[in-house]
Amino acid sequence: MFALIVEFTLNGSPTTARVMSPGSALDVLRDELGVFGPKSGCEQGECGSCSVLLDGVVVCSCLLMAGDLQGSVVVTVEGVAGDQIHPVQTAMHEAGAVQCGFCTPGIVVAAVDLFEHNPHPTGEEIKEALAGNICRCTGYGAIVRALEGLSEAAAR
Amino acid sequence: MAEGAVALAGGTDLMVEVNFGHARPMDVVALRRVGELAEWEPTRIGAGVTWSRLERHGPIALAQAARTVGSPQIRNAGTLGGNVGTASPAGDGLPFLAAVDASIELAAPTETRTVPWHEFFVGVKRTARVAGELITGVLLPEAMPERQAFGKIGARNAMVIATVCCVVTRDTSGATRVALGSVAPTPMRAWRAEEMISSIDKPSESDLTEFARLVSEEVRPITDHRSTEEYRRHAAGVLARRLLDRCLR
Numbered sequence: 001m002f003a004l005i006v007e008f009t010l011n012g013s014p015t016t017a018r019v020m021s022p023g024s025a026l027d028v029l030r031d032e033l034g035v036f037g038p039k040s041g042c043e044q045g046e047c048g049s050c051s052v053l054l055d056g057v058v059v060c061s062c063l064l065m066a067g068d069l070q071g072s073v074v075v076t077v078e079g080v081a082g083d084q085i086h087p088v089q090t091a092m093h094e095a096g097a098v099q100c101g102f103c104t105p106g107i108v109v110a111a112v113d114l115f116e117h118n119p120h121p122t123g124e125e126i127k128e129a130l131a132g133n134i135c136r137c138t139g140y141g142a143i144v145r146a147l148e149g150l151s152e153a154a155a156r
Numbered sequence: 157m158a159e160g161a162v163a164l165a166g167g168t169d170l171m172v173e174v175n176f177g178h179a180r181p182m183d184v185v186a187l188r189r190v191g192e193l194a195e196w197e198p199t200r201i202g203a204g205v206t207w208s209r210l211e212r213h214g215p216i217a218l219a220q221a222a223r224t225v226g227s228p229q230i231r232n233a234g235t236l237g238g239n240v241g242t243a244s245p246a247g248d249g250l251p252f253l254a255a256v257d258a259s260i261e262l263a264a265p266t267e268t269r270t271v272p273w274h275e276f277f278v279g280v281k282r283t284a285r286v287a288g289e290l291i292t293g294v295l296l297p298e299a300m301p302e303r304q305a306f307g308k309i310g311a312r313n314a315m316v317i318a319t320v321c322c323v324v325t326r327d328t329s330g331a332t333r334v335a336l337g338s339v340a341p342t343p344m345r346a347w348r349a350e351e352m353i354s355s356i357d358k359p360s361e362s363d364l365t366e367f368a369r370l371v372s373e374e375v376r377p378i379t380d381h382r383s384t385e386e387y388r389r390h391a392a393g394v395l396a397r398r399l400l401d402r403c404l405r
Contacts, residue, residue, distance in 0.1 A: 022180060022184060023175075024171060024175060043172075043175040043176070044176070045168055045226065046315055051229055054232075054233075057232040058228055060168075060229045060230070063166070063167040063229075064167055065171060065174070065186065068188055113228070131228070131314030132228055132314065132315060133227075
């Protein structure tokens, strides 16, 4: 066991956390900081339910070592919205693109990352951007339709 | 790097080991924010360059390989140096390194050395790196083959470990190289197939068939939970032929 103090920016706020073992940033977010948006699914980077934005790009927080949070800027699903909910969230809400909801925070974060880098993605680009997010309700159709609608709205 | 310390780059291999209790490193050197390791010149790619960057700016076949790695999340984290260090037989970036005869740059406190890929990869997840050495980059030749193609066979498009992966390159002179992954303990070249096809200016249908047969003969696959020896042998020939076909067009 080792103890480290990591300082980083979490959803816009300076944050300090104590890291007690070579565990993941996901464990620190959930167990130390009580940020429950990122979910613990597979713990091997396959399912994407723990997705966060790390220094502006989407990664699996289960594969980020907690000590490596030092100095970074992390945004979880809790932090993607400004004063109003994010357009990705609105689109998914309106399309009913949520079933059990377990994958939803990761999907939202991955989609926010996609739209930040590519405001007008094609259907194929949307599917590729979500290739690392598994929905075991298999509700992919509504999710893709929601984001296609958002892409079309961006093009208008 | 201190002996016994574990190098952490993107975490996409190491953290799976940690999460599943197979590794519990006490001394970790986190490399993600070491800017020098992410430097990239025409003949040298820093170990810390991520798949996302390779996908956008890499040499053709390496960019194609990068695009098949994991998912956006994995490509944003995982690095070429990590792929080299893990030295999985299925490492997606490794056939490219073999095809262009890349060397691996290793730095220790007192000296830096470069090791040709075929001396670096010595077995399944085993390399010539010794304790205290850090992989700092891969060195590429100045002249890149004009035609390059990467292909990978697996159970799905994303998040898949290759059943077979392959790079074929061809120069205007006809010089052809064939490198494969997931079909031997290390990345490998199909030397006999290369020699046979390199001497033919415009390969005929029967030349291509013979090329595929030689590739299938040269690979040394095993049967495991992902595929069988027979399938891998067959697929290696089919894939190499298809990629050569792309290089010839």
